[in-house]
Amino acid sequence: xxxxxxxxxxxxxxxxxxxxxxxxxxxxxxxxxxxxxxxxxxxxxxxxxxxxxxxxxxxxxxxxxxxxxxxxxxxxxxxxxxxxxxxxxxxxxxxxxxxxxxxxxxxxxxxxxxxxxxxxxxxxxxxxxxxxxxxxxxxxxxxxxxxxxxxxxxxxxxxxxxxxxxxxxxxxxxxxxxxxxxxxxxxxxxxxxxxxxxxxxxxxxxxxxxxxxxxxxxxxxxxxxxxxxxxxxxxxxxxxxxxxxxxxxxxxxxxxxxxxxxxxxxxxxxxxxxxxxxxxxxxxxxxxxxxxxxxxxxxxxxxxxxxxxxxxxxxxxxxxxxxxxxxxxxxxxxx
Amino acid sequence: xxxxxxxxxxxxxxxxxxxxxxxxxxxxxxxxxxxxxxxxxxxxxxxxxxxxxxxxxxxxxxxxxxxxxxxxxxxxxxxxxxxxxxxxxxxxxxxxxxxxxxxxxxxxxxxxxxxxxxxxxxxxxxxxxxxxxxxxxxxxxxxxxxxxxxxxxxxxxxxxxxxxxxxxxxxxxxxxxxxxxxxxxxxxxxxxxxxxxxxxxxxxxxxxxxxxxxxxxxxxxxxxxxxxxxxxxxxxxxxxxxxxxxxxxxxxxxxxxxxxxxxxxxxxxxxxxxxxxxxxxxxxxxxxxxxxxxxxxxxxxxxxxxxxxxxxxxxxxxxxxxxxxxxxxxxxxxxxxxxxxxxxxxxxxxxxxxxxxxxxxxxxxxxxxxxxxxxxxxxxxxxxxxxxxxxxxxxxxxxxxxxxxxxxxxxxxxxxxxxxxxxxxxxxxxxxxxxxxxxxxxxxxxxxxxxxxxxxxxxxxxxxxxxxxxxxxxxxxxxxxxxxxxxxxxxxxxxxxxxxx
Numbered sequence: 001x002x003x004x005x006x007x008x009x010x011x012x013x014x015x016x017x018x019x020x021x022x023x024x025x026x027x028x029x030x031x032x033x034x035x036x037x038x039x040x041x042x043x044x045x046x047x048x049x050x051x052x053x054x055x056x057x058x059x060x061x062x063x064x065x066x067x068x069x070x071x072x073x074x075x076x077x078x079x080x081x082x083x084x085x086x087x088x089x090x091x092x093x094x095x096x097x098x099x100x101x102x103x104x105x106x107x108x109x110x111x112x113x114x115x116x117x118x119x120x121x122x123x124x125x126x127x128x129x130x131x132x133x134x135x136x137x138x139x140x141x142x143x144x145x146x147x148x149x150x151x152x153x154x155x156x157x158x159x160x161x162x163x164x165x166x167x168x169x170x171x172x173x174x175x176x177x178x179x180x181x182x183x184x185x186x187x188x189x190x191x192x193x194x195x196x197x198x199x200x201x202x203x204x205x206x207x208x209x210x211x212x213x214x215x216x217x218x219x220x221x222x223x224x225x226x227x228x229x230x231x232x233x234x235x236x237x238x239x240x241x242x243x244x245x246x247x248x249x250x251x252x253x254x255x256x257x258x259x260x261x262x263x264x265x266x267x268x269x270x271x272x273x274x275x276x277x278x279x280x281x282x283x284x285x286x287x288x289x290x291x292x293x294x295x296x297x298x299x300x301x302x303x304x305x306x307x308x309x310x311x312x313x314x315x316x317x318x319x320x321x322x323x324x325x326x327x328x329x330x331x332x333x334x335x
Numbered sequence: 336x337x338x339x340x341x342x343x344x345x346x347x348x349x350x351x352x353x354x355x356x357x358x359x360x361x362x363x364x365x366x367x368x369x370x371x372x373x374x375x376x377x378x379x380x381x382x383x384x385x386x387x388x389x390x391x392x393x394x395x396x397x398x399x400x401x402x403x404x405x406x407x408x409x410x411x412x413x414x415x416x417x418x419x420x421x422x423x424x425x426x427x428x429x430x431x432x433x434x435x436x437x438x439x440x441x442x443x444x445x446x447x448x449x450x451x452x453x454x455x456x457x458x459x460x461x462x463x464x465x466x467x468x469x470x471x472x473x474x475x476x477x478x479x480x481x482x483x484x485x486x487x488x489x490x491x492x493x494x495x496x497x498x499x500x501x502x503x504x505x506x507x508x509x510x511x512x513x514x515x516x517x518x519x520x521x522x523x524x525x526x527x528x529x530x531x532x533x534x535x536x537x538x539x540x541x542x543x544x545x546x547x548x549x550x551x552x553x554x555x556x557x558x559x560x561x562x563x564x565x566x567x568x569x570x571x572x573x574x575x576x577x578x579x580x581x582x583x584x585x586x587x588x589x590x591x592x593x594x595x596x597x598x599x600x601x602x603x604x605x606x607x608x609x610x611x612x613x614x615x616x617x618x619x620x621x622x623x624x625x626x627x628x629x630x631x632x633x634x635x636x637x638x639x640x641x642x643x644x645x646x647x648x649x650x651x652x653x654x655x656x657x658x659x660x661x662x663x664x665x666x667x668x669x670x671x672x673x674x675x676x677x678x679x680x681x682x683x684x685x686x687x688x689x690x691x692x693x694x695x696x697x698x699x700x701x702x703x704x705x706x707x708x709x710x711x712x713x714x715x716x717x718x719x720x721x722x723x724x725x726x727x728x729x730x731x732x733x734x735x736x737x738x739x740x741x742x743x744x745x746x747x748x749x750x751x752x753x754x755x756x757x758x759x760x761x762x763x764x765x766x767x768x769x770x771x772x773x774x775x776x777x778x779x780x781x782x783x784x785x786x787x788x789x790x791x792x793x794x795x796x797x798x799x800x801x802x803x804x805x806x807x808x809x810x811x812x813x814x815x816x817x818x819x820x821x822x823x824x825x826x827x828x829x830x831x832x833x834x835x836x
Contacts, residue, residue: 050381051667056674063385081743084533113524115536162792169524194479194788195521200666204603204659210478211792223658223678292388299674332524 036275041074042098047086050079053132053217053300057264058102064292070283073098083107084116090123095271100280102129105262108320109170112327114334120316124268124277127284128307128315130297131261133237134176135218135248137230139209147234148254150213151184158190164211166199170332172262173199173215175323176236176251178330183256188330206230217262218245219301236260243301263305265312281309342464345692349700354397358697361398362704365405366712370413372546372738375422376406377664384671392675393690397697399671403664404456404647404698407607408705411448411640412712415441416719417731419550419738424607424643426545426773427615431628431635433549438631441720442575445713447582447633448640451589453706455641458593459600459648460698463655468681471656474601479788480800482604484809486782489609489774491813492616494820495625496770503767511775514539515783522787534747541608543739543748544776547755548762548769550735554728555760566724575713577633585637588618596642600649604785606662607646608777614642616774620819629770648698655679655691 044058058077065071080086083106093099101123111119136147144150154161165173178188196202199216206214207229214221214230218237222244224230232248238259240246251258266284268276287293288306297304307315327333348354368379380399387395410421415432428448435444462470477485490508497504517528518538529535560566577585592614599610618638619628628635650661658679660666672679677690684691722730739752762769786800793799801807 049663050378051384051670053670055381056384056670059381059385060388063388078744081745082533082536084536085743085745088533115519115524115526116533159794168519168521192791194791195784196788197521197784198660198666200660200669201604204475204653204657205478207657207659208475208478219673223673223680226678227658227680227682229657229680296674299676 036097036273036279038071038073038098038279040098041076042071042100043076043078045078045080045086045090045099045101047080047083047101047103054102054104054264055079057129057296060292060296061102061266061287064287064290065283067292068286068290070286082116083110084118087116087118087123090269091118093269096269097272097276097280099269100266101268102264102266104264105172105319107265108316108323109175109327109332112320112324112334113170113332120267120313120320122270124270124272125265125312125316126267126277126280126309127265128305128312129264129266129284129288130300130302131263131305132300132302133218133235133241133261134173134215135221135232135236135245136177136180136213136215136234136251137203137206137221137225137232138213139206140228140231142212142231144213144233145231146249146254147180147251148184148256150233151180151186151256154181154191155184155186158186159192161213162192162194162211164194164196164202164205164214166196166202166216169193169195170327170330172236172260173217174330175326176258176260177215178326179258179260180234180251180256182326182329183251183258188326203230218248221245222301237303241301241303243298245301261305267312277309341688342692342696344689345694345696346699348393348689348693349397349697353391354394354693354697355700357394357398358401358701359704361401362405362408362701362708364398365402365407366409366705366708368402369406369409370421371734371741372413372419372421372542374738374741375410375664376403377667378741379406380664380667380671384667384674387671388674392677393693395675396668396671396677396690396694397701399668400651400694400698401701403668404644404701405705407456407640407644407647408449408452408709410643411452411636412445412716413734415444415448415636416716417550417734418553419731419735420542420545421738422607422643423542423545424611424646425639426541426549426608427611427639428636428643429545429549430615430639430770431630431632433553434629434631435633435636436717436720440631440633441717442713443577443581443633444636445716446575446710447577447585447637449706449709449713450577451585451592451637451640452644452709453702454589455593455596456644456648456702456705457699458590458641459597459645460695460702462597462645463648463651463695463698467652467656468684470601470652474603474653474661475657476803476805477602477604478803479785479792480806481803481809482602482781483785483789483800484806484813485602485605486778486785488809488813488816489613489616490778490782491816491820492612492620493771493774494817495616495619496768496774500766503765504771507762507767507769508771508775511772511777512779512782513775514544514772515776515779521784522791532747534743534745538780539751539776540739540742540748541776542742543751544755545773546735546739547752548759548772550731551752551756552759552763554731555756556763557724557728561724575717581633585633588614588634588638589641591617592638592641593645595638596645597649599642600646600661601652603653603659603661604781606650607643609781610642610646610649611639612774612777614638620816629768644702651695651698655683655695656681 046055062075181188410425413421414425414428418433420426432444493508595614596610650665653659660669
């Protein structure tokens with residue numbers, strides 16, 4: 001950056017010839033210096049347990065960076081217990097371009113809900129990586145064959161139907177049903193949401209018919225769908241998913257305008273310079289092009305929804321706006 | 336029951352040299368990482384997961400499963416010798432294992448742990464082989480009301496621990512239940528008792544509480560004894576093996592513990608810790624000398640070790656037959672299956688019998704390997720007790736702190752650890768029993784959440800809690816259990832009066 005300023009100063013002063021000559025040398029030394037690269041170890045902070053989805057993404061990324069030589073310094077994964085703890089750890093290292101994170105939709109919703117005071121503006125979102133779409137399933141012998149039919153029945157008698165979800169209120173599993181309910185003209189607050197500690201517990205509650213439906217990541221429903229235990233009646237993707245879920249209509253096809261996903265993003269702590277951002281942007285762009293990444297995403301039945309730094313920021317702002325409205329309607333915004 | 340030849344063919348698959356190597360590797364890794372609190376099976380599996388992508392799926396799954404049940408073997412060593420449970424499900428092992436070590440029977444405690452783990456694990460794998468499919472249907476009948484009544488029933492066991500003073504027992508149990516409420520509430524997203532500390536949002540880790548109450552408290556006590564000049568080295572008395580009399584007391588406990596562990600392991604909503612709590616309290620209640628529990632009763636060690644191993648194999652029942660993990664670690668394993676492109680469920684038994692039975696049969700081999708691996712280590716491990724107290728206590732502190740720190744890489748957890756050490760010291764000075772607190776903190780979260788789930792589903796109708804045959808029977812069992820705990824002391828008092836007359 002200093003060299004750039006020097007270039008302009010010199011350009012004003014000097015003749016055309018010397019300007020070009022100096023400019024060339026300056027430019028070459030600029031590119032050599034300014035292309036920032038990590039020289040020490042890099043840390044990917046994940047604010048979920050080992051084995052959770054963001055954790056596995058981080059460890060997969062860690063492995064393929066090394067194998068493809070995308071990042072040549074050592075990379076470690078650091079698990080923190082909660083988003084609030086993890087993000088405050090990142091903020092303690094503000095301006096340190098070696099403190100990365102892989103995080104999720106919760107980045108925006110937890111801030112809106114007042115669970116943490118640190119939002120994406122305090123950090124440096126680098127790129128949106130992938131989206132895991134949300135599936136809606138009922139027991140295999142349920143009378144409801146489509147998501148729309150379920151919502152129509154629910155509209156008549158909201159207190160009769162309970163819907164299981166894993167994790168917490170306000171997460172994409174919950175917001176997807178809330179959006180579907182809204183689209184069907186139901187007050188989303190009237191939904192009887194039963195929260196289980198994991199998606200797996202929520203699924204088993206539906207298979208055992210203790211609740212009427214489950215909303216959870218679409219990929220996790222495939223095994224039980226194929227085994228004839230569950231019937232998946234809607235997915236939240238913009239178009240049909242590939243593979244075993246290709247027979248399941250989207251909410252949109254069923255006339256309810258719902259597109260929603262649990263997305264994952266990669267980024268760093270706040271206060272990074274433009275060339276540091278450019279470096280990591282390039283790293284993530286290369287990451288999503290590798291065969292290993294594509295395989296990994298396909299196995300999870302998710303989709304790579306890569307966006308660069310600028311578009312990721314725009315996407316976050318837009319998500320923040322729509323989530324704020326929806327979480328407000330669900331009484332989840334802290335006043 | 337599956338076709339016998341498919342089951343037997345699984346042994347052929349499991350006994351292939353490469354797969355045998357993976358069983359051995361898993362067993363060793365599990366034993367080693369199980370010893371240190373904090374780095375449990377879940378973390379080890381998650382760490383190894385990306386590395387296994389490039390390996391053979393069956394071999395990898397055999398290894399990762401080996402880590403899961405192998406960790407249950409390793410965790411008992413630190414529980415018995417250092418009063419520091421290596422995994423959450425070894426917490427109940429410390430109750431009698433450490434007192435046994437203090438009486439010079441550390442070798443016997445470790446030997447019975449290894450044998451009980453082996454037998455419990457094997458009982459459970461047999462159950463998995465024979466009953467997987469019908470049992471998984473039974474497990475599905477457990478919904479929020481059934482789990483709630485199961486928790487109530489388990490909690491009624493507090494009465495077995497109250498000892499001389501009911502109020503002290505209740506203080507302890509209620510403290511446990513209160514601690515269980517800390518964190519962001521699952522149903523409403525409201526922060527409870529977090530006091531603005533973000534580290535408390537996920538609640539207080541059970542492992543921190545038990546390591547604090549057991550290991551740190553023990554360090555404090557030993558420092559006190561040292562100042563009083565009472566700290567004597569622990570002599571190892573007798574053989575490193577258990578005596579015939581000890582075996583006679585332990586064998587029934589192993590059978591019952593294995594059975595309880597297996598059944599609780601099969602239930603997706605109840606994990607290894609609840610299995611050990613139930614197995615331990617069952618033994619204490621049916622024992623002819625319940626007073627010895629907590630003072631080095633070998634049945635206590637045998638039952639809990641059989642139960643925690645049995646529960647880890649039991650968790651494979653819903654995992655393999657339905658694709659539902661029966662515990663947190665099984666959930667990480669399910670993630671591994673999916674990343675290998677394998678969807679567990681009834682179809683898996685039809686489409687890939689070699690994989691399913693190769694994996695299940697590898698557990699028989701794995702348990703034998705673990706037994707053979709762990710028995711010679713006993714002689715080595717008990718030497719830890721010969722370390723001079725000044726070094727041993729420092730070692731305990733170091734293992735406890737490092738272990739707790741690795742759970743979430745959090746310094747706040749270290750303060751909590753110290754805090755629980757002080758609380759444990761106070762409890763022991765005031766003669767307040769600690770097991771009820773453990774029961775409270777283990778059962779509390781499930782007790783509360785399943786009650787609220789049931790209330791949401793039933794539109795707040797309390798009758799819903801006893802509306803199914805399973806939950807009604809559990810409610811009846813709770814009443815019986817409470818009645819017995821009132822009748823017991825009454826009978827004793829009458830007996831004493833008669834003797835006095």
